[in-house]
Amino acid sequence: MDPIVLALILFTLSVLIGFEIITKVPPILHTPLVVASHAMAAIMVVSAIEVAGTSAGNLAATVLGGLALLLGVINVVGGYVIADRMLANFKSGKARGKDAAKGKV
Amino acid sequence: MSFETLREAIHSLTPIFYLITVVMFIFGLKFLQSPRTARRGNLLSGLGMLIAIVATLLGQGILNYTTVLIIMAVGSVIGVYLAYKVKMTDVPQFVAILNGFGGAVSAVVGVAEFLVYFQTGETPGGVPKTQFLTAVAADAFIGTLTFWGSLIAFAKLQGILSEKSFVLFGKNVFNSLFLLGALVTGAFLVITGSALDFTKGPVDVTVVAIFLGAVVLAATLLGLTLAMAVGGADMPIIIALFISYAGLSASALGFTNANYGLIMAGSLVGASGLILTRSMAKAINRNFWAILLGNITPPSHQATSKDDIYAGRIKTTTPEEYVGVLDAAQTIVIVPGYGMAVAQAQGACRDLFNELSADGKEVYFAVHPVAGRMPGHMNVLLAEVNIPYDRLKELDESNEILENADVAIILGANDVVNPMARDAKDTPIYGMPILDVDKAGSILVIKRSLSPGFSGIPNPLFVLDKTLMMFMDAKPALQELVKAWKER
Numbered sequence: 001m002d003p004i005v006l007a008l009i010l011f012t013l014s015v016l017i018g019f020e021i022i023t024k025v026p027p028i029l030h031t032p033l034v035v036a037s038h039a040m041a042a043i044m045v046v047s048a049i050e051v052a053g054t055s056a057g058n059l060a061a062t063v064l065g066g067l068a069l070l071l072g073v074i075n076v077v078g079g080y081v082i083a084d085r086m087l088a089n090f091k092s093g094k095a096r097g098k099d100a101a102k103g104k105v
Numbered sequence: 106m107s108f109e110t111l112r113e114a115i116h117s118l119t120p121i122f123y124l125i126t127v128v129m130f131i132f133g134l135k136f137l138q139s140p141r142t143a144r145r146g147n148l149l150s151g152l153g154m155l156i157a158i159v160a161t162l163l164g165q166g167i168l169n170y171t172t173v174l175i176i177m178a179v180g181s182v183i184g185v186y187l188a189y190k191v192k193m194t195d196v197p198q199f200v201a202i203l204n205g206f207g208g209a210v211s212a213v214v215g216v217a218e219f220l221v222y223f224q225t226g227e228t229p230g231g232v233p234k235t236q237f238l239t240a241v242a243a244d245a246f247i248g249t250l251t252f253w254g255s256l257i258a259f260a261k262l263q264g265i266l267s268e269k270s271f272v273l274f275g276k277n278v279f280n281s282l283f284l285l286g287a288l289v290t291g292a293f294l295v296i297t298g299s300a301l302d303f304t305k306g307p308v309d310v311t312v313v314a315i316f317l318g319a320v321v322l323a324a325t326l327l328g329l330t331l332a333m334a335v336g337g338a339d340m341p342i343i344i345a346l347f348i349s350y351a352g353l354s355a356s357a358l359g360f361t362n363a364n365y366g367l368i369m370a371g372s373l374v375g376a377s378g379l380i381l382t383r384s385m386a387k388a389i390n391r392n393f394w395a396i397l398l399g400n401i402t403p404p405s406h407q408a409t410s411k412d413d414i415y416a417g418r419i420k421t422t423t424p425e426e427y428v429g430v431l432d433a434a435q436t437i438v439i440v441p442g443y444g445m446a447v448a449q450a451q452g453a454c455r456d457l458f459n460e461l462s463a464d465g466k467e468v469y470f471a472v473h474p475v476a477g478r479m480p481g482h483m484n485v486l487l488a489e490v491n492i493p494y495d496r497l498k499e500l501d502e503s504n505e506i507l508e509n510a511d512v513a514i515i516l517g518a519n520d521v522v523n524p525m526a527r528d529a530k531d532t533p534i535y536g537m538p539i540l541d542v543d544k545a546g547s548i549l550v551i552k553r554s555l556s557p558g559f560s561g562i563p564n565p566l567f568v569l570d571k572t573l574m575m576f577m578d579a580k581p582a583l584q585e586l587v588k589a590w591k592e593r
Contacts, residue, residue: 004236014369018376021134027474027499030481036147040130041351041374044210046161051217053167058224064217071206073180080151081188086485087144093493
């Protein structure tokens with residue numbers, strides 16, 4: 001099979017899986033969803049690593065790759081950490097009661 | 106086993122590692138379907154990302170590990186620092202600027218690969234020239250569009266630029282021209298770029314580079330006009346839309362270097378952003394397709410004179426007076442709007458919630474999908490002050506509760522509770538799903554003045570017989586309510 005055909009198949013199937021899963025995420029979690037998906041999109045860092053790390057013969061490409069890598073890593077780390085910070089705040093009434101009993105609130 | 110054999114083994118298995126990453130992303134998103142499992146889901150997806158990064162670091166034959174690792178360490182420190190420093194109210198602009206970085210990463214990596222291609226005549230991963238050049242053009246276009254669009258969104262949310270919708274004269278004509286220009290120059294880029302013959306030594310690449318520059322320029326102009334035209338109540342839409350574009354640009358980047366991990370993860374995110382955009386569009390009564398084409402904020406209407414509606418028909422109350430009404434109520438629904446976040450009244454709101462709940466009242470929060478500055482923002486703000494998530498109700502559930510509620514307290518919300526959305530065909534909010542607070546037994550509106558919401562139209566809710574107005578800032582109003590409640 002031509003690699004481009006495989007790529008298109010993967011693209012289409014992933015879009016469909018995305019639609020299927022995301023539709024079921026409740027509005028209450030839409031902000032963490034946005035932040036987490038944003039962090040996932042930053043998987044582009046792997047291409048930045050490749051360009052920054054392997055294009056030694058081309059200074060311009062290495063510099064651009066390094067810049068992309070820096071921004072990409074900020075994206076990945078910042079995205080996941082802020083999503084975690086937000087999600088840690090979501091507690092049910094019960095969990096909140098337990099925390100209060102332990103004197104955490 | 107030498108490092109080189111290990112590297113080759115990892116290199117040949119890289120697609121498998123990327124597959125594991127994508128599966129972890131999918132389960133991570135699936136866990137986001139419930140607040141109970143969401144945090145674990147985020148962790149899972151983060152681990153998936155780590156696997157992809159480590160596999161790439163070990164498998165790609167990196168020549169200068171020290172530099173790469175130093176850059177990554179610096180990036181991680183900045184990322185963690187920013188993520189802990191940002192306030193929950195500022196998350197929308199934080200996401201906007203990071204998303205802009207994402208678009209930039211995508212475009213910059215595409216351009217860097219392009220430079221390598223010029224020098225060596227070899228495409229990354231050995232993909233066919235036509236595919237490589239088409240994907241580079243698409244990647245540079247979407248990445249640049251995302252970068253400029255997100256940057257403008259950031260500037261508007263941060264208050265650097267006015268939040269008003271700024272519409273260029275003949276915007277649709279210009280936008281179509283920019284898009285057409287990008288398509289045409291992109292096509293020339295592919296044609297001239299793949300015709301280059303590298304077998305006869307160095308080639309002259311000026312023409313191809315000019316075409317790439319033209320694509321980037323068209324994307325820049327389109328990104329700017331698109332985002333400038335968005336204003337006020339529509340800001341949540343544009344964040345979702347640009348997240349989607351960032352995903353698509355990651356996917357396009359995957360097509361440039363045959364990276365199936367990028368293609369899959371990018372399209373997942375693209376789909377996620379589109380779904381959110383659609384749900385925001387529905388919540389705010391805009392046409393999804395018009396939004397995709399850049400017609401987000403419709404031209405504003407001439408406001409009806411508010412004096413005709415409000416004159417002599419407004420009744421006011423004070424916190425001391427109102428606790429009597431609260432005392433007689435059983436079910437109380439609080440409707441928070443962006444005004445509450447602006448007034449930093451979340452803590453005071455929590456205190457009132459705690460007091461009322463402790464005295465046996467059933468208190469709920471009715472959260473409209475576009476309350477706040479990005480999809481779901483209000484829920485995050487309330488969760489931050491420790492309101493349990495089972496008390497945060499979305500639109501449909503809120504309306505069921507409101508049918509039998511004794512009191513509805515409106516805190517800095519306006520358009521999303523305006524009954525004109527149901528039948529006033531000539532208003533911009535006509536057809537928008539609203540919270541049916543007028544079904545509640547009694548309504549308290551805490552608001553500084555009678556100024557209209559983003560739509561610019563007056564709200565007949567304020568003159569209903571059962572409505573009382575408290576013209577105060579949200580924070581002192583809530584604090585005084587709590588005080589009066591304790592002393593009652």
